[in-house]
Amino acid sequence: MSITSNLTYIRNQIPANVSLVCVSKFHPDETLMEAYQIGERVFGESKVQEMTGKYERLPKDIEWHFIGHLQSNKVKFIVPYVSLIHGVDSEKLIAEINRQAAKIGRKVNCLLQVHIATEETKFGFDEPELIQFFENGGLERYSNLQICGLMGMATFTDDKNQVKREFIHLKSIFDKLKVTFLSQNSEFKELSMGMSDDFLIAIACGSTMVRIGSSIFGTRQY
Numbered sequence: 001m002s003i004t005s006n007l008t009y010i011r012n013q014i015p016a017n018v019s020l021v022c023v024s025k026f027h028p029d030e031t032l033m034e035a036y037q038i039g040e041r042v043f044g045e046s047k048v049q050e051m052t053g054k055y056e057r058l059p060k061d062i063e064w065h066f067i068g069h070l071q072s073n074k075v076k077f078i079v080p081y082v083s084l085i086h087g088v089d090s091e092k093l094i095a096e097i098n099r100q101a102a103k104i105g106r107k108v109n110c111l112l113q114v115h116i117a118t119e120e121t122k123f124g125f126d127e128p129e130l131i132q133f134f135e136n137g138g139l140e141r142y143s144n145l146q147i148c149g150l151m152g153m154a155t156f157t158d159d160k161n162q163v164k165r166e167f168i169h170l171k172s173i174f175d176k177l178k179v180t181f182l183s184q185n186s187e188f189k190e191l192s193m194g195m196s197d198d199f200l201i202a203i204a205c206g207s208t209m210v211r212i213g214s215s216i217f218g219t220r221q222y
């Protein structure tokens with residue numbers, strides 16, 4: 001299957017109110033450019049050095065989404081150009097993004113990552129931590145950071161019911177935060193959930209943004 005036909009197939013399954021992030025990590029520039037030529041402009045990467053290299057080489061109208069685990073000491077490399085950071089998983093990281101963004105007078109769009117899977121290896125806030133963050137005025141404290149919503153990854157399992165339960169859980173946390181702390185905040189609107197194997201379940205559970213890699217570009221060579 002070609003990238004063009006894969007994309008057509010995927011795009012046909014995604015409703016207009018859900019956006020697509022083409023996850024291009026570990027793929028070479030030519031592969032991204034194939035998707036670019038047919039109109040894709042939003043690409044997701046998980047390594048700072050790889051994303052920055054691609055940003056420098058590829059067309060400037062691409063929107064770069066950082067979807068990996070971001071280390072504080074690397075924030076400064078992506079803050080000048082990144083259009084959305086999906087995996088913001090600690091207040092320490094929030095503070096560093098805010099500090100680097102303030103230095104260059106930018107406001108950086110972020111999603112707070114929520115830990116919904118059973119694997120301990122996955123990252124993210126839990127619900128009480130998020131509530132505490134907003135109760136303590138987290139939103140006002142970091143004015144160079146725009147919190148646009150939440151992101152989560154389901155457990156890696158064949159059990160579709162478990163995946164569905166985890167996405168429903170994330171959507172319920174999103175709704176609760178929205179009504180309790182963010183009802184006046186029109187920027188808080190994105191729910192990034194769903195990958196190649198589970199994006200249809202995620203969309204049914206209220207996802208507004210899916211991150212799809214292997215179903216578009218094929219398997220990755222690590």
Ligand SMILES: *Cc1c(COP(=O)(O)O)cnc(C)c1O
Binds near residue numbers: 067214
């Ligand atoms: C790699 C990755 C994806 C894409 O996964 P596929 O299964 O290839 O679609 C989505 N989200 C995150 C956070 C990833 O690291």
